[in-house]
Amino acid sequence: MMFILYVTSGGRDLAERLALQAEEARVLPYSEGAVAEAFGRKSPLVFIGALGIAVRAIAPYLRDKYRDPPVVVIDEAGRFVISLVSGHLGGGNELAQDLAAYLKAIPVVTTASDVRGLPALDVWARSQGLVVENWWAMRRAQALLVQKRSLLVYKEISGLELPLGLEPTAWPETAQVIISFRPGLGRSQALRLYAKVxxxxxxxxxxxxxxxxxxxxxxxxxxxxxxxxxxxxxxxxxxxxxxxxxxxxxxxxxxxxxxxxxxxxxxxxxxxxxxxxxxxxxxxxxxxxxxxxxxxxxxxxxxxxxxxxxxxxxxxxxxxxxxxxxxx
Incomplete structure (x- = not known):
């Protein structure tokens, strides 16, 4: 269920309009209790109002990108749709783009990989059913991809297409990403992904x-x-x-x-x-x-x-x- 919170009567009109296109949504006036409930349920949260209000409202509940729900902020005029929190794993970027398309608004996505046209490794891994062993290495690999625009990948799975920027290597010792069904391959600092095979x-x-x-x-x-x-x-x-x-x-x-x-x-x-x-x-x-x-x-x-x-x-x-x- 998506929570849509508004601050003013103008925001309420836009919130109710958005609720019409959602499969399941609750339209509520902004309150600390509503924010707490959305985070407790890990439900997508859409704020209609000023970005600063949204930032201050969610600050006490933020933990990390692996557990936070996606948060999107929309101005009352419905001109800009901003992906604020959990853009990749939580699906905030996709939600912002979908809502922007519905409103004919401008989606605002600021994650580095997206603005540079590179894949988000965590999103890609999840879409392929890959299990991440070392999340700290995911952050390192994503940063390297943004900086160098390519990563070497050793994979033991033939039926798995690599996204833009990921280049195959035959040598696990040289790889920055290991995709396997066996533990311990390659260098210790490599990102390890396990395929469901x-x-x-x-x-x-x-x-x-x-x-x-x-x-x-x-x-x-x-x-x-x-x-x-x-x-x-x-x-x-x-x-x-x-x-x-x-x-x-x-x-x-x-x-x-x-x-x-x-x-x-x-x-x-x-x-x-x-x-x-x-x-x-x-x-x-x-x-x-x-x-x-x-x-x-x-x-x-x-x-x-x-x-x-x-x-x-x-x-x-x-x-x-x-x-x-x-x-x-």
């Missing part, structure tokens, strides 16, 4: 607890030098749909979970079928084929590993699984 196939014995599932997955990732931030989805067999431990583990790892049918699983060839699994549910394996099905890959990255009551396998997609996993 890994699918985790999981088989469990009846009644296995979530804690054991999580421990098994974390152990396998650690033993095979994989980063859990690159995990995009968990997958298992149709017969495991009633296992609470799987759902709880997926929720704890912040992953969607998908279950594949018998027909889907048997369509995937496996190198080492399990006689026990065939006898139990009529398919040659669970973890490996489910990982392959969820990733769209042809080859398994980590063959099945048994950890107590849990079997884990990992497959790697050639491109981020963001779009595909979103619907699971």
């Amino acid at each position: 890994l699918a985790i196939g999981v088989g469990v014995n009846r009644g296995t607890r979530a804690e054991e599932v999580i421990e098994a997955i974390e152990t396998v990732f650690r033993e095979h030098d994989l980063c859990l931030a690159s995990a995009a989805v968990m997958a298992s067999a149709w017969v495991k749909k009633d296992e609470p431990g799987l759902y709880e583990a997926a929720r704890a790892l912040d992953l969607p979970i998908k279950f594949f049918s018998r027909e889907e699983i048997v369509s995937v060839p496996v190198k080492k079928p399990s006689a026990a699994v065939v006898a139990a549910i009529g398919v040659p394996a669970v973890a490996e084929p489910c990982a392959l099905l969820a990733s769209g890959a042809k080859e398994i990255l980590v063959p099945k590993v048994k950890k107590g009551n849990v079997t884990v396998a990992v497959a790697r997609s050639s491109s981020p699984l963001l779009a595909r996993s979103a619907g699971l």
